[in-house]
Amino acid sequence: xxxxxxxxxxxxxxxxxxxxxxxxxxAKEGNELVDRPxxxxxxxxxxxxFIEAAKTESIETILSMAQYKEQGSAKAVLVAGxxxxxxxxxxxxxxxxxxxxxxTGEFYxxxxxxxxxxxxxxxxxxxxxxxxxxxxxxRIHAGGASAYVKIxxxxxxxxxxxxxxxxxxxxxxRPIESIxxxxxxxxxxxxxxxxxxxxxxxxxxxxxxxxxRLDQLLAALNEIDGLEWVRLHYAYPGFFTDxxxxxxxxxxxxxxxxxxxxxHSEDRILRSMQRPGHQAQIRKLIHKIRxxxxxxxxxxxxIVGFPGETDEDFERLCQFVREIEFDHIGVFSYxxxxxxxxxxxxxxxxxxxxxxxxxxxxxxxxxVAAGRTASRVGQTxxxxxxxxxxxxxxxFIGRTQFDARExxxxxxxxxxxxxxxxxxxxxxxxxxxxxxxxxxxx
Numbered sequence: 001x002x003x004x005x006x007x008x009x010x011x012x013x014x015x016x017x018x019x020x021x022x023x024x025x026x027a028k029e030g031n032e033l034v035d036r037p038x039x040x041x042x043x044x045x046x047x048x049x050f051i052e053a054a055k056t057e058s059i060e061t062i063l064s065m066a067q068y069k070e071q072g073s074a075k076a077v078l079v080a081g082x083x084x085x086x087x088x089x090x091x092x093x094x095x096x097x098x099x100x101x102x103x104t105g106e107f108y109x110x111x112x113x114x115x116x117x118x119x120x121x122x123x124x125x126x127x128x129x130x131x132x133x134x135x136x137x138x139r140i141h142a143g144g145a146s147a148y149v150k151i152x153x154x155x156x157x158x159x160x161x162x163x164x165x166x167x168x169x170x171x172x173x174r175p176i177e178s179i180x181x182x183x184x185x186x187x188x189x190x191x192x193x194x195x196x197x198x199x200x201x202x203x204x205x206x207x208x209x210x211x212x213r214l215d216q217l218l219a220a221l222n223e224i225d226g227l228e229w230v231r232l233h234y235a236y237p238g239f240f241t242d243x244x245x246x247x248x249x250x251x252x253x254x255x256x257x258x259x260x261x262x263x264h265s266e267d268r269i270l271r272s273m274q275r276p277g278h279q280a281q282i283r284k285l286i287h288k289i290r291x292x293x294x295x296x297x298x299x300x301x302x303i304v305g306f307p308g309e310t311d312e313d314f315e316r317l318c319q320f321v322r323e324i325e326f327d328h329i330g331v332f333s334y335x336x337x338x339x340x341x342x343x344x345x346x347x348x349x350x351x352x353x354x355x356x357x358x359x360x361x362x363x364x365x366x367x368v369a370a371g372r373t374a375s376r377v378g379q380t381x382x383x384x385x386x387x388x389x390x391x392x393x394x395x396f397i398g399r400t401q402f403d404a405r406e407x408x409x410x411x412x413x414x415x416x417x418x419x420x421x422x423x424x425x426x427x428x429x430x431x432x433x434x435x436x437x438x439x440x441x442x
Contacts, residue, residue, distance in 0.1 A: 002032040003114060004073070005143045006040035008065060010058055011048025013197055013233075014147045014168075014196050016403055017133075019046045022080070022110045024138030029111040033140070037065055038072035042114050047165060049083035049384050051335040058083045059095075066097035072341055076117045080107050087141040088126045099421065102170055105129030108137075109211045123300055129154065129169030134308070135181035145192045145422035147385060149219065151179055152198035156381070157236075159263075160274050160342040161334065164199060171199065173208045180220045187226035190422060193255075194221070194385060195405065202239035215243040222251035228424055229384070229401055231255040236260060237285055238276030239327065249293045255401040261301035265320035266313045269306055271296045279320070286324060297372075297402035299328035305354030307345035314357050328408050329365035333358045370434045373409060376402075380442055383411045383427045385420050396420075398427075408436035416441050 005026050009019040022044065023033055034040050041064045047058035058081075068074040076099040079091060085103040092101065100117045102110060103126035116123055117326045132153045134137070141147050154169040155162075183194050196217075198204060205213030214232075221230045230253050235244075237260055248254050264270055267278045277285075290296060302321070304314065321329065333354045336343035381400045389395040389412065396413045413427055427439040 001117065004032045004034045004039055004041045005035045005044065005114065007043075007044045007046060008061055009046045010061060011046075011050065011054060011082065011137050013195070014150065014153075015046050015048060016082065016143075017139075017150050017197070018104070018107055019044075020139045021133050021137055022046070023140040023142075024109055025108065025111050025141060026114065028221070031111065031114065032426050037068050037074070040068065040072070040074050040079045042076050042117070042384060043074050044078045044080055044110070044353070047079060047081040047083035049081070049086045050163065053335070053338060054089075055083060063097065067276060069347060070095075076103060076114075076115060077208050078110075078117065078120060080104075080110070082164075085126055085129065085167045086163065087395070088124055092124060100124065101126060103127065103129065103212070105131045109130070109176075112442070120436060123154045129167070129172050130172070131293045132172055132174060133184065134178045140184060142190065143191075143192070144379055145190065146195060146386075146387065147186050147191045147193070148195045148197050149179060149186070150174070150198065151180060151196050151201060152203050153198035156203075157276075158274050160345075161306065161340055163337050163340055166339060168199065170208060171203060173198075173205050174206060176205075176213065176217050176220055182225065183221055184224050189406050190226075191305060191330060192401070192422060192424060193229040193231060194227065194229065195233060197233050200234060200239070201232055202235045202241075202244065212239060212241065215241070215247040217285075218244075218247040218251055218254050222253045224253075227253060229253060229255045231257055231401075231404060233259045233404070235260045236276060237282050240285055240289070242288075245289060245292050248289075248296070256296045257299070257402055257404065258289060258293075258296060258428050259404065262355060263301065263303050264306065264309075265317045266309075269309055269313060272308060273303075273342070283324075286379065292306065295402075297327040298324075299330070299404070300326050301330040302361060303332050303334050304357040305349040307336075307342055307349065308347040309334075309349055309357075309389075314361075318361060321361065322368060325372060326365065327402065328369060329361075331358055331361045334440065366434055370432075373437065374432045376400075376429050376437055377432050379427065380426055380428045381411075381439070382424050383413060384420065384424050385413065385440075386418075387421065409437065412436065412438045414438070414440050
């Protein structure tokens with residue numbers, strides 16, 4: 001009888017890719033993947049350990065899954081991912097419910113660990129994270145017409161608020177040929193959109209080739225048959241070169257969507273965060289991007305309540321967001337993480353102040369986004385059809401190239417004569433809400 005395995009994925013899309021790789025490795029060894037934890041012999045929890053809320057969710061999920069050892073058929077609960085990497089000793093000592101621990105650089109052993117665990121061993125595999133999957137690694141993609149693809153792993157930056165380099169290791173790029181082959185395989189499976197991810201995608205290639213080669217990677221992916229969109233996430237402003245801007249402008253498959261986490265606008269805060277660049281450079285870069293890539297959509301992420309942030313800093317940040325007019329913005333409250341320099345900084349901002357600033361900036365971002373969304377009314381846009389509307393079977397839901405999966409807006413599509421999930425159709429936009437659009441197939 002094959003071992004039945006259920007995987008729970010928490011945290012970011014990097015974890016999602018890791019889980020899909022683990023699924024492929026597990027299935028390759030003859031194990032059976034199941035959707036319901038109560039049916040599983042082994043449950044794997046792929047954890048997040050980035051901020052306090054994520055750690056709490058991970059612990060609660062581990063305890064919840066451990067109940068299936070009494071209530072279901074489960075014989076073991078394995079813990080993988082960032083929290084496993086960061087808190088191996090604590091998890092081992094304080095959570096006897098865990099039967100094995102696998103770090104971010106060791107999950108390629110997952111089938112082996114399952115066998116050992118079911119044989120009665122209780123092991124931890126947590127070493128220096130150096131592993132990076134490639135195009136030959138088994139992977140079970142379960143995301144429909146869109147797929148995340150890691151172009152690099154780890155990070156060499158020293159942002160004072162971030163623990164990721166300690167959990168994911170040094171920055172390491174995959175070769176262009178490896179990425180191109182994986183994307184070609186995904187396109188052959190019906191994937192229309194690949195979403196490129198790395199902790200800093202604009203640093204791609206520096207470790208392998210001695211210089212950054214994101215523009216050459218985009219050029220190679222643009223040639224793949226069957227692929228429609230190449231979407232880039234997590235671009236640092238300090239390394240968004242003219243060559244990369246030209247690639248966005250020139251290649252028709254590269255989505256006119258730039259995800260550039262700025263974290264703040266004020267130079268003093270950026271220096272304290274140890275982020276590259278300053279506000280004048282950022283403004284100049286954004287102006288250049290919008291000048292050379294017409295109709296481009298810009299997404300950013302902002303941290304409020306960083307140590308030392310004053311009311312004046314915050315008001316200038318709000319004004320910056322209004323002036324730049326981001327299409328999409330994610331706002332996060334600063335979380336002091338143990339092991340990071342900023343957790344020890346003076347002038348920590350009280351929680352109630354952080355909460356107030358979070359709500360206020362989100363409202364500013366909402367107002368700006370509504371105006372940007374309204375500007376799409378009257379346009380005819382290409383829309384990737386993803387699913388039907390549960391409340392109205394004659395309406396379908398999709399996204400434009402200006403919206404990323406699960407984090408940005410959607411398009412409600414009417415006038416479709418038959419289901420066409422995974423196809424791209426032309427939609428004339430007739431109405432706009434704060435984030436979402438409505439339109440008719442033309």
